[in-house]
Amino acid sequence: MFYREAGQFKTSYQADVAIFPIRQDRIAIALIAVTAFIAIPLLATPYVFTGILIPFLILSLAAIGLNVLTGYAGQLSLGTAAFMAVGAFASYNFMLRVPGMPILLAFIGGGTIAALVGILFGLPSLRIRGFYLAVATLAAQFFILWFLTKVGWVTNYSSSGVITAQPIVILGYAFTTPPAKYLLVLSIVTLMALAAKNMARGNVGRSWMAVRDMDVAAEVIGIRPMRAKLLAFAVSSFYCGVAGALFAYAYLGTVEPEAFNLDLSFRILFMVIIGGMGTILGSFLGSAFVTLLPVLLSVTVRYLDSNLNLHIAESAISNLELMVFGGLIIFFLIVEPHGLARLWQIAKEKLRLWPFPH
Amino acid sequence: MQFFFEVLIGGLLSGVMYSLVALGFVLIYKASGVFNFAQGAMVFLAALTYVGLLEQGLPALAALPATLAVMVVLALVIERVVLRPLVNQPQITLFMATIGLTFFIEGLAQIVWGANVRGLDLGLQDEPIQWVTDTTGMVVSKFDLVAAGVAAILVTLLALFFNRTRIGRALRAVADDHQAALAVGIPLQQIWAIVWGVAGAIALVAGLLWGARNGVQYALTFVALKALPVLILGGFESIPGAIVGGLIIGASEKLAEVYLGPFVGGGIEGWFPYVLALLFLLIRPEGLFGEKIIRRI
Numbered sequence: 001m002f003y004r005e006a007g008q009f010k011t012s013y014q015a016d017v018a019i020f021p022i023r024q025d026r027i028a029i030a031l032i033a034v035t036a037f038i039a040i041p042l043l044a045t046p047y048v049f050t051g052i053l054i055p056f057l058i059l060s061l062a063a064i065g066l067n068v069l070t071g072y073a074g075q076l077s078l079g080t081a082a083f084m085a086v087g088a089f090a091s092y093n094f095m096l097r098v099p100g101m102p103i104l105l106a107f108i109g110g111g112t113i114a115a116l117v118g119i120l121f122g123l124p125s126l127r128i129r130g131f132y133l134a135v136a137t138l139a140a141q142f143f144i145l146w147f148l149t150k151v152g153w154v155t156n157y158s159s160s161g162v163i164t165a166q167p168i169v170i171l172g173y174a175f176t177t178p179p180a181k182y183l184l185v186l187s188i189v190t191l192m193a194l195a196a197k198n199m200a201r202g203n204v205g206r207s208w209m210a211v212r213d214m215d216v217a218a219e220v221i222g223i224r225p226m227r228a229k230l231l232a233f234a235v236s237s238f239y240c241g242v243a244g245a246l247f248a249y250a251y252l253g254t255v256e257p258e259a260f261n262l263d264l265s266f267r268i269l270f271m272v273i274i275g276g277m278g279t280i281l282g283s284f285l286g287s288a289f290v291t292l293l294p295v296l297l298s299v300t301v302r303y304l305d306s307n308l309n310l311h312i313a314e315s316a317i318s319n320l321e322l323m324v325f326g327g328l329i330i331f332f333l334i335v336e337p338h339g340l341a342r343l344w345q346i347a348k349e350k351l352r353l354w355p356f357p358h
Numbered sequence: 359m360q361f362f363f364e365v366l367i368g369g370l371l372s373g374v375m376y377s378l379v380a381l382g383f384v385l386i387y388k389a390s391g392v393f394n395f396a397q398g399a400m401v402f403l404a405a406l407t408y409v410g411l412l413e414q415g416l417p418a419l420a421a422l423p424a425t426l427a428v429m430v431v432l433a434l435v436i437e438r439v440v441l442r443p444l445v446n447q448p449q450i451t452l453f454m455a456t457i458g459l460t461f462f463i464e465g466l467a468q469i470v471w472g473a474n475v476r477g478l479d480l481g482l483q484d485e486p487i488q489w490v491t492d493t494t495g496m497v498v499s500k501f502d503l504v505a506a507g508v509a510a511i512l513v514t515l516l517a518l519f520f521n522r523t524r525i526g527r528a529l530r531a532v533a534d535d536h537q538a539a540l541a542v543g544i545p546l547q548q549i550w551a552i553v554w555g556v557a558g559a560i561a562l563v564a565g566l567l568w569g570a571r572n573g574v575q576y577a578l579t580f581v582a583l584k585a586l587p588v589l590i591l592g593g594f595e596s597i598p599g600a601i602v603g604g605l606i607i608g609a610s611e612k613l614a615e616v617y618l619g620p621f622v623g624g625g626i627e628g629w630f631p632y633v634l635a636l637l638f639l640l641i642r643p644e645g646l647f648g649e650k651i652i653r654r655i
Binding site: 124132315 | 393439440443444447448449450451453454455457458459460461462463464465466468469472473583586587589590594622623625626628629632633635636639640643644645653654
């Protein structure tokens with residue numbers, strides 16, 4: 001009844017290609033933006049910022065990066081965390097070695113270095129496809145982490161391989177409190193998500209999707225697969241690199257290469273699959289799911305444990321969480337293989353007809 | 359030169375151990391087109407169950423069939439709960455499902471049997487064979503030789519099974535196209551249960567050998583990661599490929615660690631196999647023995 005575009009006529013080309021063509025969508029987005037930018041910083045507690053919101057946003061960004069590569073361009077990658085590591089450590093070195101480096105420029109620099117590394121490891125995708133490529137990207141994962149651990153110059157010869165991120169200072173303002181960091185991360189993620197959305201619905205995104213659906217056919221109709229694939233690797237790695245830099249600077253503070261292990265790569269892949277491949281919204285939904293689920297699980301298990309006097313051992317709790325996590329992933333894949341974003345789309349279709357479906 | 363051969367043989371024999379794990383992957387991929395990431399977790403579960411049963415006081419001869427039964431039941435459950443609802447989904451969905459399965463099996467195994475590191479004694483000593491050392495001066499472990507023998511027997515049996523039996527042919531048909539196989543009357547569910555059961559049995563063999571070598575612990579699940587470069591080098595669909603790939607990876611990894619490692623700071627065993635496999639794939643994108651990919655519009 002309320003979610004209906006009847007009466008909203010598009011009178012110009014601009015209106016027709018708008019990101020959110022329906023007025024209700026625009027209102028909803030505005031509401032979400034107001035909540036995220038104004039209400040949450042006023043209301044949330046420091047734990048919510050540092051424990052949930054900041055990692056959620058940063059991992060969403062990484063998930064968007066992987067979604068560009070896997071969801072839009074169809075190149076399965078298991079090395080996401082390694083590209084994040086490149087971004088984090090490159091930003092660190094820019095800040096360390098270039099005097100007076102503005103931090104935002106260091107983030108962009110970190111992303112660019114990650115993009116270059118991404119192109120390098122993307123080169124095999126021109127010949128290798130499918131699972132062969134997925135396993136080949138594991139080479140990136142293991143090699144990059146080994147490189148960061150072994151080459152002392154990267155970590156400024158820190159004996160344990162741990163780096164401490166410099167404080168974030170922009171135009172003289174130091175982002176030290178959780179709400180400030182949250183707002184910074186939120187702004188960057190919003191901007192980059194918008195950019196990704198626009199890329200995906202434009203010329204570039206369509207060439208990615210053509211390559212994904214059938215690269216031989218795409219080549220025949222005049223899309224250069226090499227350019228499309230390498231561009232996808234570059235853009236994806238750039239996003240992951242920036243996400244990695246934020247992960248180090250706004251979330252962890254002190255980082256070692258091991259923080260970006262294969263486990264993180266898998267978690268980001270889960271976000272993309274559970275959220276929905278080939279949708280930007282899905283990256284956020286997936287990231288929310290994967291970040292919140294362990295928190296909810298551990299709260300629930302502990303609550304049941306203390307109330308029912310089950311006395312489950314600590315190790316059993318973490319194993320139980322592991323089992324439930326794995327089980328839920330399978331459950332979601334079975335119920336909706338196209339991800340949470342698809343559920344949202346179905347809900348919108350239903351809403352359009354509600355309450356008179358005929 | 360003698361040192362070179364010693365490293366080479368040590369590498370080849372450890373490569374056989376990788377092949378054992380890779381075989382499980384190949385089997386499931388060949389028969390259902392599923393890239394089963396949970397193989398490492400299955401190896402872990404098998405080894406842990408066997409050791410756990412021994413600790414409960416079961417004799418080895420009873421524990422072995424019992425563990426096998428557990429693996430078969432697991433295969434049946436996986437077929438019913440995970441695979442059947444996912445028929446005809448894209449390969450990546452099935453792949454993700456097996457990653458979820460990995461978490462589930464790892465959690466389950468540790469809840470039931472605990473997370474302690476346990477030793478496993480198969481009655482085989484990991485000691486050099488005196489006779490070989492006397493005649494050639496090289497150290498060859500008896501344990502490794504037995505492992506190699508087991509792998510050889512398994513491969514022969516599997517090759518015969520796939521190429522000579524009716525079920526084997528049905529398996530290849532299923533791998534080719536789920537729907538077409540169903541249409542010509544191949545019972546998909548039975549086939550999948552059989553394949554996962556056999557893969558579980560291979561996981562048991564691999565788990566016993568690896569467990570006896572390194573101790574039964576969580577790190578066994580990482581063995582799967584070692585098997586992946588073996589897979590892509592040999593080709594996903596090829597059983598001989600798993601063996602040859604394992605030998606190449608094992609030997610080159612050890613040689614690289616010994617001769618190349620000191621120049622770059624060591625620890626290159628972790629990534630060298632991947633880079634090697636990657637470079638190899640640039641020349642042959644379908645691996646050594648993989649099926650040639652024909653692409654048409």
